[in-house]
Amino acid sequence: MNSWPPVETTVPDRHPDAPAPDTELPEHYAHCFGCGDSVEHGLRLRATAGEGMTVRSRFTVTTEHQGAPGLAHGGLLACAFDEALGSAVGHLLRRPAVTAKLETDFLRPVPVGTTLVIDAHLDGIAGRKVYVSAEGTVEGTTAVRARALFITVDLKHFVDHGRPEDIRRVAENPALLGRSIDVNP
Numbered sequence: 001m002n003s004w005p006p007v008e009t010t011v012p013d014r015h016p017d018a019p020a021p022d023t024e025l026p027e028h029y030a031h032c033f034g035c036g037d038s039v040e041h042g043l044r045l046r047a048t049a050g051e052g053m054t055v056r057s058r059f060t061v062t063t064e065h066q067g068a069p070g071l072a073h074g075g076l077l078a079c080a081f082d083e084a085l086g087s088a089v090g091h092l093l094r095r096p097a098v099t100a101k102l103e104t105d106f107l108r109p110v111p112v113g114t115t116l117v118i119d120a121h122l123d124g125i126a127g128r129k130v131y132v133s134a135e136g137t138v139e140g141t142t143a144v145r146a147r148a149l150f151i152t153v154d155l156k157h158f159v160d161h162g163r164p165e166d167i168r169r170v171a172e173n174p175a176l177l178g179r180s181i182d183v184n185p
C-alpha cells in the first residue's frame with residue numbers, strides 16, 4: 001500500500017459549527033443520488049457525526065442496487081463511499097468540496113438486504129486538498145475500503161457548472177438543500 005496521505009498534510013480541526021457527535025446529519029440535497037429522499041431508487045445514505053474527525057454512514061442494499069444476482073453493484077458501493085466521504089468533509093470542515101479522486105478496494109461481496117456501515121475519517125489537509133478514508137463493514141466484517149481526495153471549492157463552482165434550471169429550482173426553494181448548506185452564508 002502507498003503511504004497515506006500521499007503528501008505532507010496537517011490534521012484539520014473540527015469546525016466550531018460542525019454537528020456534535022451523535023447528531024443525525026440531514027440529506028444535503030433532496031435530489032442527490034447518494035442521500036436524497038426524493039430519488040426513488042437512490043442509496044438514501046443516513047449519516048451520524050462521530051467523535052473527532054469521523055462520520056458514520058449506513059447504506060441498506062435493496063433489490064434496486066444489484067450488480068450480480070443478490071449482490072450490490074460495485075459502482076453503487078463506490079457511490080456510497082463517495083457520499084460518505086464527502087459528507088465527512090462537508091460536515092466536519094463546513095466547507096464545500098468535490099471529489100477529485102476516489103479509490104476503492106472491494107474485499108467481500110455485499111448482499112441485498114444487508115446494511116453497509118461506513119466509518120469515514122478525515123486524515124489530513126494540504127491547502128485545498130482534503131484526504132479522507134473509510135472502511136465499510138457488514139455485520140462486523142470489513143467488505144470495502146476507500147480513500148479519496150476532495151478539493152475545496154467556492155459555492156460559485158456549483159453555480160458556474162450546474163444546469164441553470166436546477167440552480168434556479170434550488171434558488172427558489174432552498175429547502176431542497178436540506179439543513180446542511182446555508183446558501184446565504
Ligand SMILES: CCCCCCCCCCCCCCCC(=O)SCCNC(=O)CCNC(=O)[C@H](O)C(C)(C)COP(=O)(O)OP(=O)(O)OC[C@H]1O[C@@H](n2cnc3c(N)ncnc32)[C@H](O)[C@@H]1OP(=O)(O)O
Binds near residue numbers: 028083098101129181
Ligand atoms: C458549506 C457547508 C457544507 C455543509 C455540509 C454539506 C455536506 C455535503 C455532503 C456532500 C457529499 C457529496 C459527495 C459527492 C461529491 C461528488 O460527487 S462531487 C462530483 C464529482 N467531482 C467533480 O465533479 C469534480 C470535477 N473536477 C473539478 O471540478 C476540478 O478538477 C477540481 C477538482 C475542482 C480541481 O480543479 P481546480 O479548482 O482548477 O484545482 P487544481 O489546481 O486543478 O487542483 C487543486 C490541487 O488538487 C490536485 N488535484 C486535482 N485533481 C487531482 C487528482 N485527480 N489527483 C491528484 N491530485 C489532484 C492538483 O494537482 C492541485 O494540487 P496542488 O497544485 O495544489 O498541489
